[in-house]
Amino acid sequence: MAERGTATVSSEDLAAAAGVNSAKLRKDLSHLGSYGTRGVGYEVEYLVYQISRELGLTQDWAVAIVGVGNLGRALANYGGFVSRGFRIAAVFDADPEVVGDDIAGLNVEHIDELEAVIKRRGVSIVVLATPAVAAQEVCDRVVSAGVTSILNFAPVVLTVPDSVDVRKVDLSIELQILAFHEQRKAGGPLMAVDSQ
Amino acid sequence: MAERGTATVSSEDLAAAAGVNSAKLRKDLSHLGSYGTRGVGYEVEYLVYQISRELGLTQDWAVAIVGVGNLGRALANYGGFVSRGFRIAAVFDADPEVVGDDIAGLNVEHIDELEAVIKRRGVSIVVLATPAVAAQEVCDRVVSAGVTSILNFAPVVLTVPDSVDVRKVDLSIELQILAFHEQRKAGGPLMAVDSQ
DNA sequence: GTGACTTTGTGCATCGGTTCACAAAAGGAT
DNA sequence: ATCCTTTTGTGAACCGATGCACAAAGTCAC
Secondary structure, three states, rough: OOOOOEEEEEEEHHHHHOOOOOHHHHHHHOOOOOOOOOOEEHHHHHHHHHHHHHHOOOOOEEEEEEOOOOHHHHHOHHHHHHHHOOEEEEEEOOOOOOOEEEEOOOEEEEHHHHHHHHHOOOOOOOEEOHHHHHHHHHHHHHHHHHOOOOOOOOOOOOOOOOOOOEEEOHHHHHHHHHHHHHHHHHHOOOOOOOOO | OOOOOOOOOOOHHHHHOOOHHHHHHHHHHHHHOOOOOOEEEEEEEHHHHHHHHHHHHOOOEEEEOOOOOOOHHHHHHHHHHHHHHHHEEEEEEEOOOOOOOOOOOOEEEEHHHHHHHHHHHHOOOEEOOOOOHHHHHHHHHHHHHHOOEEOOOOOOHHHHOOOOEEOOOOOOHHHHHHHHHHHHHHHHHOOOOOOO
């Protein structure tokens, strides 16, 4: 709506667009403060700013990517990060063959530099796109370098101290969810949850 | 646990491992049937099979990937799909430069073949890894070819008939969630939700 | 300025999911 | 065979989130 230049929007319209109840939407927004005008609605620009601020998107975050396989390259080139305040500050790999390569305008650095570069550039979030076997070791190292937020694409469950946040992205889970619904469609209503 | 050869497990242990309440875990499992033995617990192998079956993971799903950029390549090479019963049946791209290339043992086919190949190979799930501008058009075409489950990695909201399931994966959302918590950590307890 | 209209913000009822707590069931010991 | 221990499966209480409904607050037309 902001892109289309809409000036104001009612909770009713916003809720319809989001597929939720308008009362819930108003109550949720009210937690951020009273940014609406009765009789008018919410000013789109202002609301976008307030939500962005609350979500921490107005800050600039230095992110490092470890692992320059296809996924690492895809992430480094993904425009969505930059537009949301994430700055790729470093890219690492263990393979001497790719160290020194240029990925999305960044020089791939050797994993040996991990701790030093993280500290020097103030990296606060690390994205793990390494093979599964390397993930835990890299994880331990970034944690000891002081990083407390990790986004893990490797198919392993990482062990970290309680103070560290790990989010695991499993690309196959979404497929599994689709397959589950697909199975239901095909099976029809007889294939119920409690069927044997 | 199955990999470690554990024979049986109690709801208490499973719940602890999953980080949920044991009563909830038992109630959830009870929806699948009564697969536990009182005084003993659940047989790990059998439980894994029953859950897999219920989730549709025992079936073989033919998946097509459209868009052979870095992300498409990463997905095509991702081992997690195959191990969960997903078979990459086709890979498409619009660029004549990459058509004919070999990706994960598959020949990249031209997008013109989309409908024919989908029907011929019984593809039931399509993964969109195209640029944003191409996504809706490709989406329309796979829908008209009869596909009703789409996994969308392109940063656009797709418009589809109600009968079609679309799941959108936004790689930056997970980063945003981490950044949100990171912001909270840094700000300390004074930076509460209702602060100005 | 007044009145009609629109839309927010929120008290209150409702509802669904979570947890407690315990009877029922299974296994092992004597 | 009986008792004791363990653990499931589930009725019932509980609790937080959702939705309803309306007073309060603002806009707009005249």
